[in-house]
Amino acid sequence: MSAITCIRTIRIDERPNLIWVEIDTDEGLTGLGEGFRGTQAIEAVIHEQLAPWLMGRDSRHIEAIARHMLTPTVGFNSSSAEVRGAAAIDMALWDLAGQRHGIPVHEALGGASRLEIPAYNTCAGYSYNSGGTRGGRVMGNRQIGAGDVSQGPYDDQLAFMRDAGALAESLVSEGYRAMKIWPFDIYAAATGGQMISLPDLKAGLAPFAKIRKAVGDDIEVMCELHSLWGSHAATRICRALEDYNVFWAEDPIGKMDDAAALADLRRATSTPICGSETLGGAVRFRDLLAAGALDVVMVDIDWCGGLTEARKIAALAEVYAKPLAPHDCTGPVALMAGLHLALHAPTAIYQEVVRATLSTWYRELVTELPVIENGMVKAPTAPGLGTALSPAVAQRPDAVVRAHG
Template identity: 45%
Template sequence: MSDLRITAIRTFRVEEFSNVLWVHVETNAGLTGLGETFYGAGAVEAHIHDTLANRLIGQDPLCIEALHKEMLNLPNAQSSTGVEYRACSAIDIALWDLFGKLCNQPVHQMLGGQCFDRIRVYNTCAGTRYVRTNNIKPVDTWNLGQSQGQYEDLDGFMTDAGRLAEDLLSNGIGAMKIWPFDPAAMENKGLYISAEQMKQAIRPFEQIRKAVGDRMEIMVEFHSLWNLPTAKKIARALEPFEPTWFEDVIRMNSPQALAEFAASTDVWTCASETLGSRFAYKEFLDRDAVHVVMADLCWTGGLTEGRKIAAMAETYHRPFAPHDCIGPVGFAAAIHMSFSQPNTLIQESVRAFYKGWYRELVTEVPTIEGGYVYPMEGPGLGTELLPSFFERADLSSRVSEA
């Protein structure tokens, strides 16, 4: 063990992005690690300071595996993406950032080094105000027509998906993710879809294929809103448009039900950023319920658990595709993970975020050009919260220290 010790854990929240929580893990050597998680920021912050801080302060931050185990060695920390896993994720990411800074190497090097020179990205078609709310209920947070930003891609796929596909292709981005079935799911509580609703939701797929043919890959997000029979019905209707994958079509709490869905269609089934820990993923993999393994490192246990999930996916000959639709630090962490894993298929990205509000908060965002993301080169995660972040009028902070 080293002489390095954790001396304080500091958390930060801003009212504008009220679901994002940032964490600083401070040490006696003056090094600070940066982490992040998303959703229920107040509850996660309370868990960090009320439960985890006294387990972590005074410990060696380089004992990442041991600290990860300690953070989850709780009676209510099960295989989910609840408060315990989100808190652990934020701190774990910060510990890897610290490790990289100490060694003066990027996190992907600490995880084993680059497997690729560049990685394909797809554009998740969210808008600029998609997460600027404390409510993340589907459809309610779409903010349609409320902003005139350059990358209002949610408005784009709901109004003229063909033109949006052309614009993405002109920037070298050959894959996009859309979710036009959400309004029907919310209206009907996921129980059924009418013929008219089906026609309305399929229109973006028709527009994309008419405008750009098969030059654009289409991923379909369902946000776990449907029951199984309706999900299968929608899948049959979409198959002629040859989407790349169907993502989270039902609630991710029944491997058997998802396996039935996966067997009913030739389109890949993708799951799921809503799963926490490798143990949950194993249940789905054992039943042939998932073809593409997606994980959000800010929810599923951080980089420590994320690389185990990716490795397990490879043992089942499944590709890995990290999730990102949250904050800038989680995005950086996902990209480091993507470069370090040999089975990474593609990296999720949101151009409305990495060209927009991410730049209001952090010093560096990943380089994305021509439909590819490139490795971040600085030590650790390679990004920090901007000095201006700490001057925000809507900033609040809490600290636990020795």
């Protein structure tokens, strides 16, 4: 028996999109999980719906707990607050499992398929995606103007709009062999994403041309489309990207669970289609794969329902012979969880990272982060997820801490 004795949540005003959950057991262990976006709703789900049922239960029964938490009633067919709360709990249970047996989570999942995996750098800035609202959705919650100045050496979102070639050279010099940018986002608002003009298309392609001119084929380039586009505009963009041998176009249409629309797009272009961090539950991915709608499967541990569900999505990717690429533009704990999945899953090809956050505020929140050497992310060796919430986080004046038990 490894009974759950306390469930604790911590969030801070400075990073309102993040919430952490710590689960204590009668063994004296503490497991760590993380939720992202709508943290007050996640907090309510955890304390009002999940914690009362979980108290006293055996934390070893991860599959049974996951199935109960993801019971298909209202709110459980997407990346809802219910699913995100369940994901945070599930993540902590896997952390406990690894700690209990003295092994990393990738071993607890069934063993590693590899002990390192290539990283690609999402070219975001230092505060990317860390605000508490969806306002200013264009350019990843950051409106870049002519007067903006770089906030530091890794202000990569500004860099890819100003000089994508120099940015590519910087990444190659640090050992990265893949990068992701989203220069088309700023043109979506004019038509609600339903059309893109030829001048805007040409402007959006310019960073890709600069990257190829600067470093040639020394780096792979992914294009993020942030679910901003209708099918006609998305097709036009994806066809234009073919000239630059883009590795994938990610989340190209507004409804990434629309298997028919995605399959039509995939047939209309040779640019590979990647999706989707936004989806919850293995069934959504099954439907897309069965429809021939995806070339690359992207999964977010925070949003899909946790590691238990992500492992099933990875198995679907394997069955359909599709590569897997775990998402990270959320928080440091989900990054560690995604890394363990990427090390375990047979068809995983990349782990996403953001060097701007890895080098700054991620380090203020947790005790350990992934080690990247020459563009490769190394396997953690410590038991569990291999990281813990820094003790100072819960002591901050802007911290909101709630405990059940």
